Amino acid sequence: MNTTGAPPARPPVAPSAADRAYAYIKGEILARRFDPQDLLSEGQLAEAVGASRTPVREALLRLQGEGLVRLLPKRGALVLPVTVDEMADVMETRRLVESFAARKVLSHQPSVPLGPVLDSHLEAMRAAMQAHDVAAYVRADRDFHLAIVAATGNEIITSLYRSLRERQLRMGTVNLLDGTGTHVDPARMRATLAEHERIRDTLRARRADAAVKAIGAHLDHAESTLGRRS
Amino acid sequence: MNTTGAPPARPPVAPSAADRAYAYIKGEILARRFDPQDLLSEGQLAEAVGASRTPVREALLRLQGEGLVRLLPKRGALVLPVTVDEMADVMETRRLVESFAARKVLSHQPSVPLGPVLDSHLEAMRAAMQAHDVAAYVRADRDFHLAIVAATGNEIITSLYRSLRERQLRMGTVNLLDGTGTHVDPARMRATLAEHERIRDTLRARRADAAVKAIGAHLDHAESTLGRRS
DNA sequence: GCTGCCCAGCATGCATGTAACATAGATACA
DNA sequence: TGTATCTATGTTACATGCATGCTGGGCAGC
Numbered sequence: 001m002n003t004t005g006a007p008p009a010r011p012p013v014a015p016s017a018a019d020r021a022y023a024y025i026k027g028e029i030l031a032r033r034f035d036p037q038d039l040l041s042e043g044q045l046a047e048a049v050g051a052s053r054t055p056v057r058e059a060l061l062r063l064q065g066e067g068l069v070r071l072l073p074k075r076g077a078l079v080l081p082v083t084v085d086e087m088a089d090v091m092e093t094r095r096l097v098e099s100f101a102a103r104k105v106l107s108h109q110p111s112v113p114l115g116p117v118l119d120s121h122l123e124a125m126r127a128a129m130q131a132h133d134v135a136a137y138v139r140a141d142r143d144f145h146l147a148i149v150a151a152t153g154n155e156i157i158t159s160l161y162r163s164l165r166e167r168q169l170r171m172g173t174v175n176l177l178d179g180t181g182t183h184v185d186p187a188r189m190r191a192t193l194a195e196h197e198r199i200r201d202t203l204r205a206r207r208a209d210a211a212v213k214a215i216g217a218h219l220d221h222a223e224s225t226l227g228r229r230s
Numbered sequence: 231m232n233t234t235g236a237p238p239a240r241p242p243v244a245p246s247a248a249d250r251a252y253a254y255i256k257g258e259i260l261a262r263r264f265d266p267q268d269l270l271s272e273g274q275l276a277e278a279v280g281a282s283r284t285p286v287r288e289a290l291l292r293l294q295g296e297g298l299v300r301l302l303p304k305r306g307a308l309v310l311p312v313t314v315d316e317m318a319d320v321m322e323t324r325r326l327v328e329s330f331a332a333r334k335v336l337s338h339q340p341s342v343p344l345g346p347v348l349d350s351h352l353e354a355m356r357a358a359m360q361a362h363d364v365a366a367y368v369r370a371d372r373d374f375h376l377a378i379v380a381a382t383g384n385e386i387i388t389s390l391y392r393s394l395r396e397r398q399l400r401m402g403t404v405n406l407l408d409g410t411g412t413h414v415d416p417a418r419m420r421a422t423l424a425e426h427e428r429i430r431d432t433l434r435a436r437r438a439d440a441a442v443k444a445i446g447a448h449l450d451h452a453e454s455t456l457g458r459r460s
Numbered sequence: 461g462c463t464g465c466c467c468a469g470c471a472t473g474c475a476t477g478t479a480a481c482a483t484a485g486a487t488a489c490a
Numbered sequence: 491t492g493t494a495t496c497t498a499t500g501t502t503a504c505a506t507g508c509a510t511g512c513t514g515g516g517c518a519g520c
Contacts, residue, residue: 052505065295074511089386156319282475304502
C-alpha cells in the first residue's frame, strides 16, 4: 500500500531484477566507469547487481538495441566507443527533428499551451545554474527540448529524440564543462540559458523561421563545444 | 525503442534459436496469422518454433523494442494493434526523413553515384510488376526509398527509416491491393512505378524542390490508399 | 628467434526447474 | 440481484545446469 498517497514511483511496485541490471549497466557506461572497448561478462555483472545471469542478459539485450553495447557470441558484451561519425549523426538528426518540431508546433494551435511548460523548464535551469547543480541543469535542458518535440504529438519522433539525447549523454556533459573537462563553465551555462530563452521567445511569438534559426544556432554552439575530451 | 537499432547482424552461418524464434514470430504477426490483441505465451511459441522458452523470450524482447508486441508482466506478449495514430506518425516521419534525404543528397556530390542504384531498383520493380510478384515489387519499392535515405550516410536516420518501413508492413500491402484487399491492382502498381521514376528524374536533375515535391506526392498517394482493410 | 598447434579456461546459448503473481470464474453473502 | 472473496489455472521472472565455442598462452619443431 502506498502510505504516502503520492503517485507511485516509476515502477508501480517493484523494480524487476532486469530493470535494476539495466539501470546499473547503463549508469556505469554513461558515467564512463565502463570504458569503451571493455568486454563485460554476464557473470561479473550479475554478481555486481546481485542477481542471476538471466536478467543481466535481458538488460544487455536492451542496451544492444539502444546501441550502447554489442553482444559478441561467446565473448562478452563489448562497450561500444562513441565515434566521430556517430556524434555527427546525432547532431544532424537533432537538427532535423527539432526544426521539424518547431515548425509543426507553430503550424496550428496546440491543445495544451507550450509556453508555460517551457517556462517551467527554464526556471529549473536557472535554479540549477545558481545551485551549481550540473546534473539538474542538463536534465532541465533535456526536458526543455523534449517538450518541444513531444508537442508534435508524434510518438515515433519523440521516442527517437529521447534516444538521441541518451546517446549524447555518452558524449559527455563536456559541452558544459570548461577546457579541462572537470569544472563547470558558468559562462557557457549562461550562454546556453540565453539561447533557450531565445527559442522560447521565438516560439511564443510564433515566428517559425526565427525559431528554427534560434534552434540551429543553439545546436551549433553545442556542437562546437562538443567532442572535447579530457 | 529500437530507433537506433538495426536488427543485429545476421549470423553468417547458423541461425541461432533466438533468431529463428524472432523470424517466426515476426512473420506470423506481419502475415496477420497472429491477430492484434492476441496474448502469446512463451510456452506455446517455444513449442511452435521447436526451441525452449529462453530464445523465445529473447525474440519477444526484440519485438517489443520494435513496437510489435508489448510484454505484460506475468500475462504474456500482447500483439499490438496498429492504431490510426501510429499510421499517421509513420507517414509523417517518412515524409520528414525522405524530404531531408533528398535535400541532403543533392547538397553535395555523393561519393557513389545514386542514379544507377535507383535505376536497378526501378528495373526490379518493373520486372516484379510484369511477373505479378507483389512481394518482390514491395521489396524493390522499399529498397528504392531506402537507397535514397542511406545515401545521406546518417546511420541513425537510416535505421529509423528501416524500422518505419517494417511498421508499415504491418499496415498491410493494402496500398497495392484493390478494394477487396485480395488482388493486386495493376493500375496502382503502374502509377506507383511512375511516381518512383519521377523521383529518380528529379534527383538526377538535381532539382531539390521538385524532388521533395515528387516524394510528397508519392507519399500522399500511398497514404490515401492506406488503411483500407478487408 | 619465429611459427604453428594444442589445450585449459572462460563466457555464452540454451534448456529446464521453481516460485510468485495476475486473472477469471465460482462461490458465499447481503 | 449485485458484490465481495476465494481459489484454480496459466504465465512469467528468475535461477541454475550443461554443452559448445572462442581465445590466449605455452610448447614443440624449425
